[in-house]
Amino acid sequence: MPVLPELKSLLFLTSIFLLNFMSRIIFGPLMPTIETDFGIDHVYAGSFFLIISLGYFISLIGSGFISCRISHRNTIIISAIGVGGVLMGISLSNNLWQICLSLLFLGLAAGLYLPSGIATLTELVSHEHWGKAIAVHELAPNISFVITPLVAEILLRYLPWKGVLMVIGGISILAGILFALTGRGGRFYGEAPNLLLLKDLFTMPVFWIMVILFSLGISGSLGIYTMLPLFLVVEHGMDRSWANTLIALSRISGIIMSLLSGFINDRFGPKRTLIGVFLITGCFSILLGIISGRWVPFFVFLQPLFAVCFFPPGFAALSSLTPPSSRNVAVSLTVPAAFVIGGGAVPAWIGLSGDLLSFSFGIFSVGIMILSGVLFAYHIKLGRLK
Numbered sequence: 001m002p003v004l005p006e007l008k009s010l011l012f013l014t015s016i017f018l019l020n021f022m023s024r025i026i027f028g029p030l031m032p033t034i035e036t037d038f039g040i041d042h043v044y045a046g047s048f049f050l051i052i053s054l055g056y057f058i059s060l061i062g063s064g065f066i067s068c069r070i071s072h073r074n075t076i077i078i079s080a081i082g083v084g085g086v087l088m089g090i091s092l093s094n095n096l097w098q099i100c101l102s103l104l105f106l107g108l109a110a111g112l113y114l115p116s117g118i119a120t121l122t123e124l125v126s127h128e129h130w131g132k133a134i135a136v137h138e139l140a141p142n143i144s145f146v147i148t149p150l151v152a153e154i155l156l157r158y159l160p161w162k163g164v165l166m167v168i169g170g171i172s173i174l175a176g177i178l179f180a181l182t183g184r185g186g187r188f189y190g191e192a193p194n195l196l197l198l199k200d201l202f203t204m205p206v207f208w209i210m211v212i213l214f215s216l217g218i219s220g221s222l223g224i225y226t227m228l229p230l231f232l233v234v235e236h237g238m239d240r241s242w243a244n245t246l247i248a249l250s251r252i253s254g255i256i257m258s259l260l261s262g263f264i265n266d267r268f269g270p271k272r273t274l275i276g277v278f279l280i281t282g283c284f285s286i287l288l289g290i291i292s293g294r295w296v297p298f299f300v301f302l303q304p305l306f307a308v309c310f311f312p313p314g315f316a317a318l319s320s321l322t323p324p325s326s327r328n329v330a331v332s333l334t335v336p337a338a339f340v341i342g343g344g345a346v347p348a349w350i351g352l353s354g355d356l357l358s359f360s361f362g363i364f365s366v367g368i369m370i371l372s373g374v375l376f377a378y379h380i381k382l383g384r385l386k
Helices: 004-025 027-038 042-091 096-111 113-124 127-137 139-156 161-182 195-202 205-235 240-250 252-268 270-290 295-321 324-356 359-371 373-379
Strands: none
Touching: 004 027, 004 042, 004 096, 004 113, 004 127, 004 139, 004 161, 004 205, 027 042, 027 139, 027 161, 027 205, 027 240, 042 096, 042 113, 042 161, 042 205, 042 324, 096 113, 113 127, 127 139, 139 161, 139 205, 139 240, 139 252, 195 324, 205 240, 205 270, 205 295, 205 324, 205 359, 205 373, 240 252, 240 295, 252 270, 252 295, 270 295, 270 359, 270 373, 324 359, 359 373
C-alpha cells in the first residue's frame, strides 16, 4: 500500500471527490421536501438532475482549458470552493429560476475536479500503487450513495432542506481551503483538448456504442437512485425517513460488489460480464417497477446489487475498443456524455412518467432499456475497431 504521506494525500483527494459526488446526488433524498416546498411536479423535479449533468458534461470536456492555465492544484481548489459556494447560493435562492441556473453552475464547478484529481493522484502515488490508489479514490461514489440519504435525513430533523445544502456547501468550501493550505501535489499544468482528436473520435461508431453502454450502466445505478425517494414516498406511501434509510442500506453492498466485479471481469472477460450485468440489472429494474406491497423493500435491495458491477468491465471494454492514441480522450468523453443521458435524461423521464402515468411505469421502461444492453454488449467485438 502507499506510504503514510501518500495515503494521507490520497484520502484527502478521496474526501474532496466524495463531497463533489454528494453535492450532485443530495437533491434525490431532499426531493420529496423540495416538491412540497415549491409545489413542483415530478418532471420538474427530475429535470434538476438533467441540468446538473449538462453543466457537468460541459465542464468535464473543457476542464483541460482551465488546468492548462492555472494548474491542476488550483483547479481542484476552485472546484471544491465553487461547489460549496453554489450549494450555499441555492440555499439562499427564493425562486425556481435561480435554483435551476445555480444547478447548471453546480455541474460546471463539479466537473472541473475529476481530470485534475486523477492527474494529481497519479503524481503523488508511486506507479506500482496506482491501481490500489485509484480503487480507493473510486470508492467515493459508492460511499456517497450510502451516506448521502443518511446525512440528509439526520440534518432534516434539525434543519430545512436549504439548511442541509448550506452545511454540505460549507464543508466543501472548508475542504477547498484546507487543500489550498495543506494539500500536496498538482503543481503542474494540464493539457487543452486536441480538437482534431475530438473530431476523429466523434466519427468512430464504436465511441457511440460505448456511450450507449455507459448510459445504460449509469441509468441502472445513478439514474434510478436519484428518483427512488420520490418513487417510494409518493407511489408506495413510505415515510420519507424510512425511504431514505432503506435506500442508504441498499447501497452498502455496492462497495463490495464493485470490487468483486473486477475479479469477475478478469475471470470471464468484459463482454460476458457486461451481458450478465445488463441481464440481471434489467430484470431487477423491471420487477422493481412491477411489484408492490411487502416486496418493494426486497427489490430496492436487489436492483442496485449488480448495477454497480458495470464499471470495471465497462472501462475494460472501452480500453479494448479504442486505439491507444485516443483512449484517454475516449474515457474522458464517454463518461460525461453517458452521465447526461443516464444521470440526467433518465431521472427526467422517470419524473415525467410519474406525472403522466406512474413512477412504476418510468422505472419499468428504464428496466427494459437496460435489458437492451444485452444486445449491444453481445455484438461488440473487443480488440477490433470498425
